[in-house]
Amino acid sequence: MSxxxxxxxxxxxxxxxxxxxxxxxxxxxxxxVVLGPSGCGKTTMLxxxxxxxxxxxxxxxxxxxxxxxxxxxxxxxxxxxxxxxxFPHLNVMDNVAYGPLMRGFRxxxxxxxxxxxxxxxxxxxxxxxxPSSLSGGEKQRVALARALATEPDYLxxxxxxNSLDAAMREELRRExxxxxxxxxxxxxxxxxxxxxxxALADNLALMRAGRIVQAGKSRNxxxxxxxxxxxxxxxxTTRLRVKKITRRTPGISRVETDAGVISLxxxxxxxxxxxxxxxxxxxxxxxxxxxxxxEIEGLVEETEYAGGYWKIxxxxxxxxxxxxxxxxxxxxxxxxxxxxxSIKPGSARLLSGLMxxxxxxxxxxxxxxxxxxxxxx
Amino acid sequence: MNSKSKWGGGWIxxxxxxxxxxxxxxxxxxxxxxxxxxxxxMMQLISSPYYRGIIGLTFKQAGLSTLFxxxxxxxxxxxxGRLKFPxxxxxxxxxxxxxxxxxxxxxxxxxxxFGNSGLVNSLLRLIVSDADGWKILYSLRAIVMAHVFxxxxxxxxxxxxxxxxLPRNTYLASRSLGASPIRAFFSVDFPxxxxxxxxxxxxxxxxxxxSFAVIIVxxxxxxxxTLEVEIFRLTKYQFDLSGPAALAIIETTFTVAIILALGxxxxxxxxxxxxxSPAVRRELxxxxxxxxxxxxxxxxxxxxxxxxxxxxIICYSFLARSTRAGTLALSLNHWRDLLHVNxxxxxxxxxxxxxxxxxxxxxxxxxxxxxxxVSWYTTRKxxxxxxxxxxxxxxxxxxxxxxxxxxxxxERIPHTTMIRxxxxxxxxTIIALPFAYRIVAGGLKTISPRVLQAARSSGANTVKSFxxxxxxxxxxxxxxxxxxxxxxxxxxxxxxxxxxxNSFTTIPMAxxxxxxxxxxxxxxxxxxxxxxxxxIGFLAIDRIGDSHT
Numbered sequence: 001m002s003x004x005x006x007x008x009x010x011x012x013x014x015x016x017x018x019x020x021x022x023x024x025x026x027x028x029x030x031x032x033v034v035l036g037p038s039g040c041g042k043t044t045m046l047x048x049x050x051x052x053x054x055x056x057x058x059x060x061x062x063x064x065x066x067x068x069x070x071x072x073x074x075x076x077x078x079x080x081x082x083x084x085x086x087f088p089h090l091n092v093m094d095n096v097a098y099g100p101l102m103r104g105f106r107x108x109x110x111x112x113x114x115x116x117x118x119x120x121x122x123x124x125x126x127x128x129x130x131p132s133s134l135s136g137g138e139k140q141r142v143a144l145a146r147a148l149a150t151e152p153d154y155l156x157x158x159x160x161x162n163s164l165d166a167a168m169r170e171e172l173r174r175e176x177x178x179x180x181x182x183x184x185x186x187x188x189x190x191x192x193x194x195x196x197x198x199a200l201a202d203n204l205a206l207m208r209a210g211r212i213v214q215a216g217k218s219r220n221x222x223x224x225x226x227x228x229x230x231x232x233x234x235x236x237t238t239r240l241r242v243k244k245i246t247r248r249t250p251g252i253s254r255v256e257t258d259a260g261v262i263s264l265x266x267x268x269x270x271x272x273x274x275x276x277x278x279x280x281x282x283x284x285x286x287x288x289x290x291x292x293x294x295e296i297e298g299l300v301e302e303t304e305y306a307g308g309y310w311k312i313x314x315x316x317x318x319x320x321x322x323x324x325x326x327x328x329x330x331x332x333x334x335x336x337x338x339x340x341x342s343i344k345p346g347s348a349r350l351l352s353g354l355m356x357x358x359x360x361x362x363x364x365x366x367x368x369x370x371x372x373x374x375x376x377x
Numbered sequence: 378m379n380s381k382s383k384w385g386g387g388w389i390x391x392x393x394x395x396x397x398x399x400x401x402x403x404x405x406x407x408x409x410x411x412x413x414x415x416x417x418x419m420m421q422l423i424s425s426p427y428y429r430g431i432i433g434l435t436f437k438q439a440g441l442s443t444l445f446x447x448x449x450x451x452x453x454x455x456x457x458g459r460l461k462f463p464x465x466x467x468x469x470x471x472x473x474x475x476x477x478x479x480x481x482x483x484x485x486x487x488x489x490x491f492g493n494s495g496l497v498n499s500l501l502r503l504i505v506s507d508a509d510g511w512k513i514l515y516s517l518r519a520i521v522m523a524h525v526f527x528x529x530x531x532x533x534x535x536x537x538x539x540x541x542x543l544p545r546n547t548y549l550a551s552r553s554l555g556a557s558p559i560r561a562f563f564s565v566d567f568p569x570x571x572x573x574x575x576x577x578x579x580x581x582x583x584x585x586x587x588s589f590a591v592i593i594v595x596x597x598x599x600x601x602x603t604l605e606v607e608i609f610r611l612t613k614y615q616f617d618l619s620g621p622a623a624l625a626i627i628e629t630t631f632t633v634a635i636i637l638a639l640g641x642x643x644x645x646x647x648x649x650x651x652x653x654s655p656a657v658r659r660e661l662x663x664x665x666x667x668x669x670x671x672x673x674x675x676x677x678x679x680x681x682x683x684x685x686x687x688x689x690i691i692c693y694s695f696l697a698r699s700t701r702a703g704t705l706a707l708s709l710n711h712w713r714d715l716l717h718v719n720x721x722x723x724x725x726x727x728x729x730x731x732x733x734x735x736x737x738x739x740x741x742x743x744x745x746x747x748x749x750x751v752s753w754y755t756t757r758k759x760x761x762x763x764x765x766x767x768x769x770x771x772x773x774x775x776x777x778x779x780x781x782x783x784x785x786x787x788e789r790i791p792h793t794t795m796i797r798x799x800x801x802x803x804x805x806t807i808i809a810l811p812f813a814y815r816i817v818a819g820g821l822k823t824i825s826p827r828v829l830q831a832a833r834s835s836g837a838n839t840v841k842s843f844x845x846x847x848x849x850x851x852x853x854x855x856x857x858x859x860x861x862x863x864x865x866x867x868x869x870x871x872x873x874x875x876x877x878x879n880s881f882t883t884i885p886m887a888x889x890x891x892x893x894x895x896x897x898x899x900x901x902x903x904x905x906x907x908x909x910x911x912x913i914g915f916l917a918i919d920r921i922g923d924s925h926t
Contacts, residue, residue: 052549072552073561079553083657085546089568089649098564099554132651150554 003186004063011058020210029184035197036207042190050077078147082159084139086131093127099150117145137168157189231278242275259296259316271352283347284325303332393747400803404782411622418623435603439585442524450532458540461661476530479868480590481885486686487523515597523591532577539573545659572646579639587775589871604628625778693901711902729887737863740805745859748813756821768814771807780875797878804872809862820854864914
């Protein structure tokens, strides 16, 4: 396999009211995860990459080679589908040998290639079975072996672990990461599951309504979201409405929120009102003793045991400002108790816009905005 | 599970089983016993060159008809299954028309369009005044053409549906693995379409194999006869019924063998395609203008082919010839004759309409009630497959043979009008029952058992939950079944011709006789009425919106 990078350059694809426009670089030999809510165009993007769809404009480059007009059978893409798409009338061996056969190998050679890849996914023992007799996890392994058997330059995966139960998902993910690293194949995986995205990605691209919202290393997307969508779709966040921003000492700004006043470095305060302050739960700590700056205060409204720590929801000001924080104590605070939380220095971010405006403008529909469950209800 | 739930409610089967036994099992077994189980007559028949010729022709016409019907149906199936174009829905619904039409209307329409002085020849003579005309009636070609017209919608619908439910991703997987579009189609999609193609071919073959009206009219006589027609002739014109009974057994042996072979191959093919993963369906492909033109090259002739015979029937009912060879002129004569009341006596045509509707209504009520009772039982019980099979069994026996069976049963008793009528009602009920059962059982199956549990836990007993929940929810399919049964009875010709008492004429019988006496225009008027009955019936079903048909 001679993996190269894959580049989407000004790719535009329009159908009915859906408009997709992407500029993205998928680095060589790395695993790039495209994360986004359902209906955001992830699968369309994969279909464009594999040649099942032709873009209205723009070019797709495999390394330096322009493949925009190539049909799927002339591109070197291995595809793993969410519904596996195994050929039901062929047994496992013939499913995996199908690709090599189509690429011109003789039956015997194709089968020996298939055997090799069945070994890699530890499925050699079921080679003579029909797909219908396999479990979900087994089908997924066979689908992976089938995609790899053509020795493609790229591997495209559409929500590959979605239909598996939690334990099987973990195991397959680990195994898949190992195989991907060993083969060094440039891989694009699309998913709507943020924990899967964070667990797998070398690079992460966040997608919404046909556009890439933010792309880069996972850590960077986690720490420095570019907007409210990026902040809320990945991980849980606390969002506080900002009332006022005033500059105090050089380099430091004073940010007034419903829950108190927080000091922030100027470089994070380059936004106009209305704005929202976002903090990740792990950056909030219960503070005891004297009141200091960069603290927020509220009444405990709900506690939930999350195994090893407590998730606390604080009511601050009006009800819209519920605060999520994780508390690793043996006993949770009482409901109604007043609690003060300090923000880890340098961890809070100011983002323009308000969540409720943002939701309203998106009609809060599943496909247009992030799914409601990821908003913490 | 206690014994109560195993047998509980079994009493409601008493009625249906009694009717099934009397109206189906008894006549069919009497056909079997008539030959005395001695294969002597059968061997004689098979060894005679005349009957071997008939068997050969039966297979030949059915084989040719099937071949061309499938060939004609496949492009349409592809369009329905894969393409998005204006007229797709129209093709789907217009495509059903020939299939649900009574065969006698197909025959009448065929004569009007392709007959010696029919539409095609009239147009031909307009262009070339001294043209001899295209003589196609009374030939194998006519039979095959009518059968193809009548049956290609089976392929259109069955294969079209299979095509539209093909999974998206297996095809894409095969393309990404290096297969060209054609190779991907044959290695991945075709195996999934194969059962549908096989099924529609075999169903078409069986319909043509057992076809009656088309062959007896368009074949034009003993030189073009099939098993079904021969059984009819022997039954109608021979005193001894053991001859037709022997032929009936030969015919049924063939049909049962074909059905069994289909069942075996079909289950093998389907097992190969077993796929329980939740597959994404493929989207319909939008087409370019060029392709649209190519499509209309298929669609236009199809629409013309389907609609012309029907429109001809309606148009001809408003025409008349002054003399046998006179010119055509607009005329309401046939409608006037139809509606004319002479001294309090209705015209034969009017009587046939009333009788057809009466008979059809009785048959509709009969078969729907029986279907409902059996469905109620089978949807509740796990091992009801035997009842399922019994209900569908009459499909495997031709109407002529059923009629023959009744004749054998009532051979010993004086043929009173009443007994003949009872036999006719019985035969029509049995002919409609498999369809009514499928529709009602299909409807009842969609009612979730949870809904019934909810009714029961809210305090309704079995009877109340049936009356307040099940019945209203099953109403659609019950009405559909009733209308369908009525339509089947109204279009039925072969059993009626054998069983109806002399004074009792149904619409198809009247049309059949009018064609026989070259009274094409009067036949058209009555045909137009029959078209209206069918149109109203199927519009009603469509309005109710039951999808189980």
